[in-house]
Amino acid sequence: MDRIKQIYNDEKLLKKLQEDRDISIEDVLENEMVINMGPQHPATHGVLRLVLRLDGETVTGIIPELGYLHRGYEKMAENMSFIEFIPHTDRLDYLATMCNNVGYVLAVEKLAGIETPKRAQYIRMIVAELSRIASHLIAIGTFAMDVGAVTMVMWTFREREKVNSIFDRIAGARFTTSYTRIGGVASDIDDQSIAEIAKFLTELEPALVEMDKLMLSNRIFIDRLEGIGILPKEDAIALGVTGPNLRASGVEYDVRRAKPYLFYNEIDFKIPTFTQGDCLARYFQRGDEVRESVKILRQCLDKIPQGEVIANNPKKVLPHKTEIYSKMEELIHDFMIINFGINPPVGDTYFSVENPKGELGFYIVSNGSGQPWKLKIHSPSFCNLQAVSQLCKGAMISDVVAIIGSLDPVMGEADK
Amino acid sequence: MNTKELIIEKVKEKFSESVEEISDFRDDLSITIKKDQIVNLGRFLKENSDLQFIMCKDVTAIDWATRKKRFTTVYHIYSFKLNYTLRLKSNIDDDPPTIETVSPIWPSANWYERETWDMYGIKFINHPDLRRMYMPEGFEHHPLKKDFPVLGIPGSLPLPNKAD
Numbered sequence: 058m059d060r061i062k063q064i065y066n067d068e069k070l071l072k073k074l075q076e077d078r079d080i081s082i083e084d085v086l087e088n089e090m091v092i093n094m095g096p097q098h099p100a101t102h103g104v105l106r107l108v109l110r111l112d113g114e115t116v117t118g119i120i121p122e123l124g125y126l127h128r129g130y131e132k133m134a135e136n137m138s139f140i141e142f143i144p145h146t147d148r149l150d151y152l153a154t155m156c157n158n159v160g161y162v163l164a165v166e167k168l169a170g171i172e173t174p175k176r177a178q179y180i181r182m183i184v185a186e187l188s189r190i191a192s193h194l195i196a197i198g199t200f201a202m203d204v205g206a207v208t209m210v211m212w213t214f215r216e217r218e219k220v221n222s223i224f225d226r227i228a229g230a231r232f233t234t235s236y237t238r239i240g241g242v243a244s245d246i247d248d249q250s251i252a253e254i255a256k257f258l259t260e261l262e263p264a265l266v267e268m269d270k271l272m273l274s275n276r277i278f279i280d281r282l283e284g285i286g287i288l289p290k291e292d293a294i295a296l297g298v299t300g301p302n303l304r305a306s307g308v309e310y311d312v313r314r315a316k317p318y319l320f321y322n323e324i325d326f327k328i329p330t331f332t333q334g335d336c337l338a339r340y341f342q343r344g345d346e347v348r349e350s351v352k353i354l355r356q357c358l359d360k361i362p363q364g365e366v367i368a369n370n371p372k373k374v375l376p377h378k379t380e381i382y383s384k385m386e387e388l389i390h391d392f393m394i395i396n397f398g399i400n401p402p403v404g405d406t407y408f409s410v411e412n413p414k415g416e417l418g419f420y421i422v423s424n425g426s427g428q429p430w431k432l433k434i435h436s437p438s439f440c441n442l443q444a445v446s447q448l449c450k451g452a453m454i455s456d457v458v459a460i461i462g463s464l465d466p467v468m469g470e471a472d473k
Numbered sequence: 474m475n476t477k478e479l480i481i482e483k484v485k486e487k488f489s490e491s492v493e494e495i496s497d498f499r500d501d502l503s504i505t506i507k508k509d510q511i512v513n514l515g516r517f518l519k520e521n522s523d524l525q526f527i528m529c530k531d532v533t534a535i536d537w538a539t540r541k542k543r544f545t546t547v548y549h550i551y552s553f554k555l556n557y558t559l560r561l562k563s564n565i566d567d568d569p570p571t572i573e574t575v576s577p578i579w580p581s582a583n584w585y586e587r588e589t590w591d592m593y594g595i596k597f598i599n600h601p602d603l604r605r606m607y608m609p610e611g612f613e614h615h616p617l618k619k620d621f622p623v624l625g626i627p628g629s630l631p632l633p634n635k636a637d
Contacts, residue, residue, distance in 0.1 A: 124608060127607040315556050407560060418531065
């Protein structure tokens with residue numbers, strides 16, 4: 058109440074209010090308007106804030122503001138051992154947790170020079186591709202929901218739910234998996250998991266056809282995406298756009314092919330590309346990548362060898378819990394690794410993997426101690442968001458939502 | 474001639490006096506160059522028709538805390554022609570740390586340099602839009618510096634006022 062009284066007594070403020078009342082409808086039409094979109098806006102996929110400058114309904118300028126989900130993971134990483142950071146990678150891109158786990162441990166293994174058994178590498182490939190399918194399904198579903206096709210999100214979540222159940226069986230957690238370990242994976246996958254994955258793949262293929270039917274017979278969906286938010290090839294490279302968004306603009310760049318990691322060089326798969334670079338191309342791109350992932354998974358299930366799932370390297374790799382309780386040597390190693398870390402040699406490495414959102418890179422600087430001296434996360438969502446201001450210039454407000462949905466940013470990763 | 478030898482030869486040909494160190498650790502080639510030549514080297518690497526490093530993947534910095542040249546800026550650039558990711562480094566010795574921006578060469582460096590300024594307090598000269606990336610405007614500290622405590626500095630982030 059006091060504040061209201063204050064306003065009535067404040068002459069300056071009263072005068073200003075009086076002036077505002079004199080605004081006519083013509084004034085509004087002639088002037089530009091600045092509006093704030095987010096951070097709490099359902100269509101911005103997390104806490105992304107956009108400040109739009111509007112001329113009527115046309116966007117003349119747009120400024121993205123990041124940092125609403127900044128948790129300081131790079132700072133935290135400098136104060137914990139390499140092993141302790143694995144669960145935190147789940148929280149980066151929380152829609153593709155397995156991909157982050159795999160990328161991080163591969164980066165550490167490159168730095169420390171650890172060889173991982175072949176079976177573990179194949180398991181990593183399987184979980185990463187499953188995670189990619191889940192992430193792309195969510196991207197397609199929420200994208201369709203953003204432009205008004207609400208049925209789609211139910212269908213894609215139904216399929217993604219199956220992936221979560223498989224992860225529950227493999228890793229013991231549906232969402233925050235923390236499955237990989239430095240030198241291998243936490244546990245072996247059993248025959249029933251493999252059977253479940255095979256069953257999921259056979260169910261997914263007809264579901265994808267159905268989804269495409271649903272979306273492509275929807276005139277509104279096509280009309281709202283075709284020719285919207287065109288990103289030319291040169292601009293995509295200049296702005297550092299990565300992943301499906303880069304390939305939808307016609308650049309055939311995929312880390313799995315450009316610099317094969319794990320055993321992607323043994324697998325036969327195509328890299329789908331589109332040349333239009335508009336929102337519709339980015340939608341098709343994700344659908345095609347899901348189909349390629351299905352192909353990769355089928356080959357992985359055929360080729361997966363028998364053997365160990367964790368490296369035998371006592372100074373660097375944590376022993377299994379049952380051995381710690383029964384053997385002296387393992388207890389000592391466990392104590393040393395947990396308390397002092399794995400001490401990689403002095404140096405710095407950059408390692409990147411192909412995530413559903415784009416290229417996820419880890420730049421690690423080691424000073425020889427158990428904790429990284431510096432760990433920089435090169436997050437794909439951050440790079441992709443840089444293109445927003447160019448894409449939205451000259452578009453309508455309703456296109457802004459479509460463009461952000463087509464870029465598919467995850468703010469947990471963009472804000473780190 | 475393999476890719477690495479080609480890059481080293483081309484760079485040494487033109488920048489033999491400015492190159493401070495060329496290291497090759499775990500198959501990652503890294504070139505350290507004098508601070509005042511970073512823009513020239515970047516432009517050369519981008520525009521040379523044999524190299525064509527047209528994409529800047531990442532810009533960051535390292536805080537060495539105790540060294541005399543306290544900060545090192547690190548650039549990761551990529552060439553589609555060579556299919557190679559190259560690392561450039563540059564040591565900064567002045568206080569407050571400053572370095573010329575590379576965003577006119579690679580537009581994507583715009584945000585990466587903003588992030589580096591936010592986290593390390595390195596001023597990028599001639600940067601078109603050097604604002605903070607993650608931390609709020611008006612925040613005084615640079616969190617990834619080694620002298621910034623992990624738990625933060627009490628009172629450095631203003632809390633919202635209590636309602637009347």
